[in-house]
Amino acid sequence: MSINNVNSGGSKTIIDNQKLSQQQTASNNATQAETQKATTSTARQDSVSLTQSAQQLVQVQRKGSEAPVNQEKIDKLKKAIQSGQYNINPESLARKISNLEAEIFGNKA
Template identity: 40%
Template sequence: MAININNLQNSTQVKADQNAGQVVQRQQATVQQSAMNQAAQKQDSVSITPQAQQFSKLQEKATNSSGIDQEKVDKIKQAIADGKYKINVEMLAKRIMQFEGDLFERK
């Protein structure tokens, strides 16, 4: 009985090639899984510049303030009460006209 050595070598080589292919596929799957795990572990981060932080504080301060300079109001009240407050009627009339002009131009 004759043994075909060529077929023996071919079948061994085919099995070795298949095994190598499976090993490569497993390695690729492992690399992909590792990449996915790393991507999942990475977290986005945001940093705010000092200027943005300062702007945020100023904006909050402006929101919380009434917009009225109470010290100035108190001084004017005291000047009126003492009779020392002088009204510039020309400036007052000019500002009233300017206000009404702005008011009617917007419509």
């Protein structure tokens, strides 16, 4: 008895290739699912919390970046300071600092 066309019988090879492709796809999907699950689990374990001071600092930075800037006034003040003509009133400065802290931290001055 002779066997003809052992390797050229196309249909069995196609079926074997399809099975192999399906197995590889299933394996890749399982690997991706495990990786995604591990990543999700890790992400859930990480956490960040800000202290109250850090939260207040963020608020101050936000307010500072949103505040309007009068560049002309800034330039005049710079020139006065550089020339020594700018006089500082310590009582007024202390009052303004106190008011600013009250505004930032919610305390009444």
